[in-house]
Amino acid sequence: MVIFGIDLVLLIPALMISATPVLLAAIGEAVVEKSGVLNLGVEGMMITGAVIGFIIAVNTQVPIYGFFCAAVAGAILSVIFALLTQYMMSNQVATGLGLTMVGLGLSALIGKPYEGIKSPTLAKIEIPILSDIPILGPMIFSHDAIVYFSIFVIALVAFVINKTRIGLVLRAVGENQEAAHALGYKVIRIRFIAIMFGGATAGIGGAYISLARVPQWTEGMTAGAGWIALALVVFASWKPWRVLLGAYLFGGITVLQLNLQAIGVAIPVEILSMSPYLVTIVVLVGISLFGHHTAPGSLARPFHASQ
Amino acid sequence: MKFKSVLTGVLLAFGLGTAAVAADVKVGFVYVGPIGDGGWTYEHDKGRLAVEKHFGDRVETIYQENVPEGADAERVMTTMAMQGADLIFTTSFGYMDPTINVAKKFPNVKFEHATGYKRSDNVSTYSARFYEGRAIQGHIAGKMTKTNKVGYIASFPIPEVIRGINSAYIHAKKVNPDIEFNIIWVYTWFDPAKEADAAKALIDQGADVVLQHTDSTAPQAAAKEAGNVITFGQASDMGEYAPMPRVSSIIDDWAPYYIARTQAVLDGTWESVDTWDGIGPGMVGIGEISDAVPADVKAEALAMRDAIANGTYHPFTGPIKKQDGSDWLAAGETSDDGTLLGMNFYVEGITAEVPK
Numbered sequence: 239m240v241i242f243g244i245d246l247v248l249l250i251p252a253l254m255i256s257a258t259p260v261l262l263a264a265i266g267e268a269v270v271e272k273s274g275v276l277n278l279g280v281e282g283m284m285i286t287g288a289v290i291g292f293i294i295a296v297n298t299q300v301p302i303y304g305f306f307c308a309a310v311a312g313a314i315l316s317v318i319f320a321l322l323t324q325y326m327m328s329n330q331v332a333t334g335l336g337l338t339m340v341g342l343g344l345s346a347l348i349g350k351p352y353e354g355i356k357s358p359t360l361a362k363i364e365i366p367i368l369s370d371i372p373i374l375g376p377m378i379f380s381h382d383a384i385v386y387f388s389i390f391v392i393a394l395v396a397f398v399i400n401k402t403r404i405g406l407v408l409r410a411v412g413e414n415q416e417a418a419h420a421l422g423y424k425v426i427r428i429r430f431i432a433i434m435f436g437g438a439t440a441g442i443g444g445a446y447i448s449l450a451r452v453p454q455w456t457e458g459m460t461a462g463a464g465w466i467a468l469a470l471v472v473f474a475s476w477k478p479w480r481v482l483l484g485a486y487l488f489g490g491i492t493v494l495q496l497n498l499q500a501i502g503v504a505i506p507v508e509i510l511s512m513s514p515y516l517v518t519i520v521v522l523v524g525i526s527l528f529g530h531h532t533a534p535g536s537l538a539r540p541f542h543a544s545q
Numbered sequence: 546m547k548f549k550s551v552l553t554g555v556l557l558a559f560g561l562g563t564a565a566v567a568a569d570v571k572v573g574f575v576y577v578g579p580i581g582d583g584g585w586t587y588e589h590d591k592g593r594l595a596v597e598k599h600f601g602d603r604v605e606t607i608y609q610e611n612v613p614e615g616a617d618a619e620r621v622m623t624t625m626a627m628q629g630a631d632l633i634f635t636t637s638f639g640y641m642d643p644t645i646n647v648a649k650k651f652p653n654v655k656f657e658h659a660t661g662y663k664r665s666d667n668v669s670t671y672s673a674r675f676y677e678g679r680a681i682q683g684h685i686a687g688k689m690t691k692t693n694k695v696g697y698i699a700s701f702p703i704p705e706v707i708r709g710i711n712s713a714y715i716h717a718k719k720v721n722p723d724i725e726f727n728i729i730w731v732y733t734w735f736d737p738a739k740e741a742d743a744a745k746a747l748i749d750q751g752a753d754v755v756l757q758h759t760d761s762t763a764p765q766a767a768a769k770e771a772g773n774v775i776t777f778g779q780a781s782d783m784g785e786y787a788p789m790p791r792v793s794s795i796i797d798d799w800a801p802y803y804i805a806r807t808q809a810v811l812d813g814t815w816e817s818v819d820t821w822d823g824i825g826p827g828m829v830g831i832g833e834i835s836d837a838v839p840a841d842v843k844a845e846a847l848a849m850r851d852a853i854a855n856g857t858y859h860p861f862t863g864p865i866k867k868q869d870g871s872d873w874l875a876a877g878e879t880s881d882d883g884t885l886l887g888m889n890f891y892v893e894g895i896t897a898e899v900p901k
Binding site for chain 1: 578579580581582583611696702727728729730731732733735736737738739741742743745746747749750752761762763766767769770783785786896897900901
């Protein structure tokens with residue numbers, strides 16, 4: 239299916255691959271922020287996941303182990319953040335920035351011997367029957383496991399946050415920490431778990447860059463993806479499906495504009511280059527104009543049971 | 546990235562403030578990407594290490610990575626100058642105005658700006674004639690492409706990049722009249738994910754040669770994944786991707802220049818100069834042409850390299866017309882450096898437009 243000289247069968251999979259790292263990082267951060275914590279260390283957790291995932295995948299030759307260890311690494315890094323901000327009451331903004339620096343420095347250090355090495359590639363999973371559908375099959379039902387996993391995580395988070403008791407408690411903690419505490423919920427413990435979840439998904443997102451999107455290890459290779467994820471959470475008004483929409487819009491238009499440039503379409507390059515940012519913001523802000531959407535009430539406010 | 550560099554700058558200031566050793570000369574380096582990019586910054590840092598090795602205790606070097614092009618760069622240079630740096634190399638085009646600005650405030654500090662064109666009493670400029678290497682790449686690309694489509698990942702629309710595109714195109718066209726260049730501007734020097742996306746987009750659009758003017762090895766990895774696509778190492782050899790997809794490379798060798806300029810400061814003979822060296826003096830190296838290139842094409846490429854090196858061939862030799870069809874160079878005429886340094890037009894045959 240070719241539209242304006244661009245083959246959608248090639249474009250859509252490229253779009254999904256391009257969006258997946260940011261998608262995973264953003265959905266984790268959305269959960270963290272829903273619990274009332276602002277973790278600006280997404281970039282640091284992503285790059286740590288990228289390097290750990292790469293090292294493990296190269297040494298075991300099994301990419302899935304890499305992703306698993308990347309999740310663990312991201313979570314461990316986030317535990318440092320959780321300990322500092324939740325128990326030692328450090329400032330969340332400064333600690334998050336610190337986490338990013340630690341992640342960037344640490345990954346550069348331990349990744350040094352792995353520069354220029356090729357990683358094992360992730361096998362594509364063709365979903366039986368569905369992947370045989372002409373056009374649609376290769377477009378949507380023929381991806382690697384992590385792409386499916388990322389969509390599953392979105393669905394899971396949307397379900398848990400909106401339809402379950404756990405989600406209600408999480409939101410209560412994020413909206414009004416004193417009230418949640420008065421009701422007997424363990425504010426700190428819940429936040430701790432949310433932060434670790436955010437770390438794990440950011441780690442997987444980072445590993446997806448080094449193991450699937452590029453695939454290789456280069457120092458500083460996330461190049462700001464963590465900051466895009468943070469912005470996306472806000473523009474998606476903390477709603478999981480909108481995070482997906484935003485990530486796919488951003489990833490999609492990024493890939494589309496590169497393709498449009500490649501075929502030499504007569505639109506100024508400057509406009510094409512800024513279009514991913516512009517369109518994503520306009521669309522998400524447009525949606526948010528309808529209905530009531532504000533940040534979680536206790537976002538970035540420290541909590542101590544004695545207060 | 547910005548926050549990182551801001552805070553590392555602070556740490557750098559504290560760290561080096563206390564560790565001042567009695568070296569004769571302190572040399573600072575400002576890098577646009579990380580040392581581990583495997584390309585541009587990696588080679589500049591190799592130059593820095595060569596300076597350290599050459600002078601030993603007489604010279605101390607400091608550097609900062611990932612410095613954004615803009616106001617942040619001025620802050621980094623100012624910090625270095627205040628730490629007592631005698632000579633500061635600023636290694637990206639976008640540091641041009643910041644370098645001039647900071648140099649005004651520190652008349653006793655010598656500055657060296659890479660790839661720019663603004664000089665003053667204490668600011669030199671230096672660059673390499675990368676377009677000489679691009680000519681060889683274009684020749685190999687034109688000979689080897691099966692789809693007649695060459696993909697080009699361009700960074701910013703500055704003369705240096707446009708010159709490279711023109712040089713590669715002219716020489717590809719010469720050996721393959723059906724050649725077509727697809728150019729993508731990514732507006733970054735270093736973003737592996739975006740560079741890989743761009744390479745994939747070009748390959749999806751039918752390119753089987755991908756040339757890059759960005760700093761990371763990501764396009765090499767993307768080409769390797771796609772198979773049957775050839776690439777060239779950029780700024781550094783990128784030999785880990787040989788023999789395929791990387792079939793050759795342009796290698797920047799800054800070490801001799803950095804050593805010479807540091808020596809000049811030590812001797813007190815430093816003065817503002819404009820250096821623009823190519824394959825001949827060794828500032829531009831052509832990485833080994835791999836066996837994936839047919840023997841006759843390899844021989845031609847090497848002959849071209851030697852002709853450029855000894856001055857018998859200039860990559861911009863007429864007849865060449867500009868994109869709009871107007872005459873630029875008459876038959877046998879070669880371009881003057883001024884036109885090359887300010888190049889803001891494509892040559893005839895390229896279908897895209899130069900971004901304004």
